[in-house]
Amino acid sequence: MQQEESLYQNPNYNFDFLGGIDNVYSFQTQNEFVYEVIFRPTPYLFGENSLYADVIYELIIRVARNNSTKKRPPFDALVAPTIAAIFTNFYEKSPLTIAIYICDSSDNRQLIRQAKFNRWFEYFDKNDFTKLDDSIRDSDGTKYPVSLILKQNNPHRKAIFWAFLEMIEGYNYQK
Numbered sequence: 001m002q003q004e005e006s007l008y009q010n011p012n013y014n015f016d017f018l019g020g021i022d023n024v025y026s027f028q029t030q031n032e033f034v035y036e037v038i039f040r041p042t043p044y045l046f047g048e049n050s051l052y053a054d055v056i057y058e059l060i061i062r063v064a065r066n067n068s069t070k071k072r073p074p075f076d077a078l079v080a081p082t083i084a085a086i087f088t089n090f091y092e093k094s095p096l097t098i099a100i101y102i103c104d105s106s107d108n109r110q111l112i113r114q115a116k117f118n119r120w121f122e123y124f125d126k127n128d129f130t131k132l133d134d135s136i137r138d139s140d141g142t143k144y145p146v147s148l149i150l151k152q153n154n155p156h157r158k159a160i161f162w163a164f165l166e167m168i169e170g171y172n173y174q175k
Contacts, residue, residue: 012082017089023057025086029076032067036060037086045100046163051156052098059087059099059149061117084123091129091151098160101147102136114145121149128152132161134168 015027015037023039038060043053061083063073073079091097101117103110114133121131130152135143148164150157 012078012085015082015086023090025090026064027082027086029073029079031074031076033063033073033076034065035079035082036062036064037083038062039090039097039099042100046167050163052160052163055094055096056098056100059101061101080120080123083120087124087129087149095151096154096156097150098154099149100164101149103145105142105144110144114147117147121147130157132164134165136168136171 013027013029015025018024018026021041023041025037026034028034039057040060042056042058045056045058046052066073087099103113103117118133121129128151129149132148133145134148135145137143146168148160150160154160
């Protein structure tokens with residue numbers, strides 16, 4: 001793995017910005033789990049012609065490689081501050097960034113993922129970032145938690161919040 005950028009020494013893991021179209025960051029834990037934090041461009045989310053199309057990303061946090069035990073990663077106190085440091089680094093490069101985090105539901109653990117993400121968000125500078133939570137419901141009533149995150153000082157904050165809520169409402173209304 002080529003190291004283009006390693007920042008933020010302890011109390012978090014060193015991480016690498018691998019770049020690419022999906023803006024991939026990567027770090028390895030002491031238990032040899034490799035995480036990827038991805039900021040995938042999603043210009044279509046509020047509409048291809050929206051003012052925000054060039055600055056909206058889907059935030060994806062995933063275990064890219066398990067250690068040799070093939071088990072789920074154990075609690076690791078350095079993961080949350082590392083993700084927060086990566087998040088801060090990405091926003092330093094693009095302060096108007098809008099991130100949408102949709103909890104993976106492939107194994108019906110989306111509410112657990114939401115709780116974990118909310119705990120991780122505690123490591124972000126609360127005076128600098130703001131988060132709006134909602135959920136998308138499918139036709140059988142299953143909820144999929146969704147969070148919108150942006151800088152507190154984003155000059156379009158209120159309009160972005162309204163666009164997010166209208167998107168959620170429109171999706172839920174169709175069900």
